[in-house]
Amino acid sequence: MDLSHIFNSKKILRASFYAVLFSLFSFSANSQEHAAADTAHEPATAEHGEVAEKDEDISQMILHHIADSHEWHFFGNVSIPLPVILLTDKGLVTFLSNKFGHNDHGTEIIDAAGTQLVNYHGKFYYPSKVKSADGTYISHDGKGELLNGKPLDVSMTKNVVSLLISAIVLLIVFIGIANSYKKREGKAPKGLQSILEPVILFVRDDIAKPQLGHKYTGFMPYLLTIFFFVWLNNLMGLVPFFPGGANLSGNIAVTMMLALCTFVLTTFNGNKNYWGHVFTPHVPWWLYPLIIPVEIIGLFTKPIALMIRLFANITAGHILVLSLISLIFILKSVFVAGVAIPFVLFISVIELVVGFIQAFIFTILSALFISMAIEEKHAEH
Amino acid sequence: MILLALNPLVSPDPGLFIWSTVTFLILFFLLSKFAWKPIVKALDERERSIEDALSKAEMAKAEMAKLISENEDLLKEARLERDSILKEAKEIKDQIVNDAKDLAKSEGAKLIEKAKIEITNQKLAAMAEIKNQVSSLSIEIAEKVLRKQFEDQGKQQALVNDLLKEVKLN
Numbered sequence: 001m002d003l004s005h006i007f008n009s010k011k012i013l014r015a016s017f018y019a020v021l022f023s024l025f026s027f028s029a030n031s032q033e034h035a036a037a038d039t040a041h042e043p044a045t046a047e048h049g050e051v052a053e054k055d056e057d058i059s060q061m062i063l064h065h066i067a068d069s070h071e072w073h074f075f076g077n078v079s080i081p082l083p084v085i086l087l088t089d090k091g092l093v094t095f096l097s098n099k100f101g102h103n104d105h106g107t108e109i110i111d112a113a114g115t116q117l118v119n120y121h122g123k124f125y126y127p128s129k130v131k132s133a134d135g136t137y138i139s140h141d142g143k144g145e146l147l148n149g150k151p152l153d154v155s156m157t158k159n160v161v162s163l164l165i166s167a168i169v170l171l172i173v174f175i176g177i178a179n180s181y182k183k184r185e186g187k188a189p190k191g192l193q194s195i196l197e198p199v200i201l202f203v204r205d206d207i208a209k210p211q212l213g214h215k216y217t218g219f220m221p222y223l224l225t226i227f228f229f230v231w232l233n234n235l236m237g238l239v240p241f242f243p244g245g246a247n248l249s250g251n252i253a254v255t256m257m258l259a260l261c262t263f264v265l266t267t268f269n270g271n272k273n274y275w276g277h278v279f280t281p282h283v284p285w286w287l288y289p290l291i292i293p294v295e296i297i298g299l300f301t302k303p304i305a306l307m308i309r310l311f312a313n314i315t316a317g318h319i320l321v322l323s324l325i326s327l328i329f330i331l332k333s334v335f336v337a338g339v340a341i342p343f344v345l346f347i348s349v350i351e352l353v354v355g356f357i358q359a360f361i362f363t364i365l366s367a368l369f370i371s372m373a374i375e376e377k378h379a380e381h
Numbered sequence: 382m383i384l385l386a387l388n389p390l391v392s393p394d395p396g397l398f399i400w401s402t403v404t405f406l407i408l409f410f411l412l413s414k415f416a417w418k419p420i421v422k423a424l425d426e427r428e429r430s431i432e433d434a435l436s437k438a439e440m441a442k443a444e445m446a447k448l449i450s451e452n453e454d455l456l457k458e459a460r461l462e463r464d465s466i467l468k469e470a471k472e473i474k475d476q477i478v479n480d481a482k483d484l485a486k487s488e489g490a491k492l493i494e495k496a497k498i499e500i501t502n503q504k505l506a507a508m509a510e511i512k513n514q515v516s517s518l519s520i521e522i523a524e525k526v527l528r529k530q531f532e533d534q535g536k537q538q539a540l541v542n543d544l545l546k547e548v549k550l551n
Contacts, residue, residue: 068394085396154396163401167408174416181423186430200420220421221413229405253393257401315390 058330062322066247066315069122069158070097074242082161086124088115088151097155106136117151125150159254162246166232174228203227203363211367212374219370222265226258227363234314234355238348249358250314252307259307262366267299270373302369306362313358317351515548 073079081098093112100110106120109127118127118137125148127137139147173192180193189197208216208223233249248254278295281288324344328336526540 063390067390068397152395154399156400157397159397160400160404163397163404167404170408171411171416174412174420178416178419178423181420185423186427197424201424204421204424217421221417222409224417225405225409225412229408251394251397252391253395253398254401256393257398257405260402261405311391 058326062319062326064122065322066250066318067122068246068251070155072158072161072242082156082158084124084153084155086112086115086117086151086153086155088117088126090115093117093151106138109137115151118148120146120148123150124153158246159248159251162233162236162243162248163254165243166229166236166248170225170228170232199228200224207360207364207367211364211371213371215374219265219367222261223363223367226261226366227359230258230310230362231356231359234359235352237314237318238351238355247315247318250311250318252311255307255311258310258362259303262306262369263300263303265366266302266369266373269370271376273375273377274373302365306365310358310362313354317347317354320347321351519544519548 069082070084071079071081079098081096084093084095084097086093093115095112100112100119101108104119104122106118106125106127108118110117110119116127117124120136120138125138125146128139128148131137132139137148141147173196177193177196180190184190184193188194203224204216204220207227208220212219230249233254236244237247237249239245278299279292281291281295283291321344324340324347327340328334522544523541526544
């Protein structure tokens with residue numbers, strides 16, 4: 001499979017340069033986070049017990065902020081409770097998340113419609129029969145794995161609400177634009193239409209057409225949906241307060257879903273040539289045992305790379321911003337804000353760009369994978 | 382996969398996965414049907430109409446250029462024709478003038494010829510007249526001489542001879 005044409009376009013080169021740059025950023029952010037986590041897991045000795053506890057607080061805080069939640073926290077004690085929907089072994093259980101208080105340490109068994117549950121770090125488990133030594137109804141094995149079973153949690157979490165908000169925003173905006181195209185047929189674009197038209201044209205002329213050639217029309221709806229969905233959610237994730245603040249496009253379940261969509265599209269659109277590449281590659285027959293497994297692995301690494309890339313970039317940006325703000329609390333000086341806040345501003349501006357670039361990269365790679373699947377036989381083979 | 386399972390961040394949550402899949406698919410179908418289809422169609426149509434307009438303008442331009450060049454050709458032709466007509470006229474004029482000159486010349490020559498003949502005739506007539514005059518004069522002279530002869534025969538004879546000689550000299 002010839003990928004050299006990816007590097008032909010200057011724009012893509014530039015974009016990949018940024019991508020590399022930001023993956024470096026994200027790497028450093030991840031390592032920071034790991035460093036913080038490592039110190040947190042160290043046994044707290046008497047000398048630096050307080051510091052370690054502080055570090056743990058902060059890494060907990062950061063993880064808490066980028067993780068999903070059963071309530072939408074505004075400030076202080078103000079938060080919106082969100083509905084919890086559990087498919088337990090005794091049937092469907094629903095309640096508002098604040099019904100049983102905010103105890104998420106697993107020390108309290110709640111009784112929701114006859115089902116015994118325990119809330120441990122924001123997730124619902126079936127309680128253990130006996131209380132553990134640390135006072136929770138959660139039991140661990142030797143490696144720190146939880147032994148408790150858990151019901152299927154299909155709650156309207158913060159991320160789900162954010163997902164619905166973004167879907168509604170996209171529907172309102174783009175159906176509105178479609179209507180103004182109908183209303184102002186043959187006229188110059190106006191308002192929101194003229195803001196987003198260049199972006200739509202960008203998706204068409206710089207993503208779909210170069211990758212897919214004349215067959216681009218059929219895939220335009222998918223590419224446009226995925227581009228605007230990822231972009232909007234990246235941007236909403238950067239807004240620190242409602243309706244933003246949910247780390248939706250930095251959640252691996254969402255990126256997995258998006259990557260899976262692209263995978264399904266490539267798999268179902270794959271033509272004879274594509275599958276021929278996989279099962280009868282153009283190599284001597286005795287290399288088949290080596291090449292065919294590699295090709296089959298290649299089918300799956302592409303969507304996995306898509307999933308990890310978006311997740312890691314967006315999550316890393318959030319961790320970076322939160323880490324910089326946490327510096328103020330780690331160093332226990334308000335004057336650190338003088339350094340930290342400009343840095344946060346700088347990173348936030350970069351994240352605005354990253355939000356766009358990641359949407360662009362996700363879309364262009366999806367288009368590229370689809371184009372590989374529908375590519376006709378090449379003369380070069 | 383074991384590595385992925387370690388961190389809660391990288392273990393996909395099935396609930397969110399289900400929600401996002403359902404929402405995304407609904408969003409995809411709604412947007413495809415009510416947004417992307419009309420938008421892409423409108424954009425294509427607009428582009429096509431712009432292209433049409435441009436190509437039409439190009440065609441009009443070409444037509445114009447063609448017309449202009451045709452006009453120029455026509456003008457050139459007209460100019461050439463005018464020139465040729467003028468040239469022809471000049472030639473005709475020259476011809477006429479030359480013809481007239483020739484005619485005049487020949488006419489003049491004829492006139493001169495006639496005049497010469499006339500002159501010769503007149504001269505001859507004059508000569509004849511003069512001769513007559515001379516003869517009458519000579520007769521008068523002869524008369525006078527005769528009269529004188531009546532006085533002097535010899536002298537008269539000599540005179541008559543002299544006069545006659547003179548006449549012959551003339």
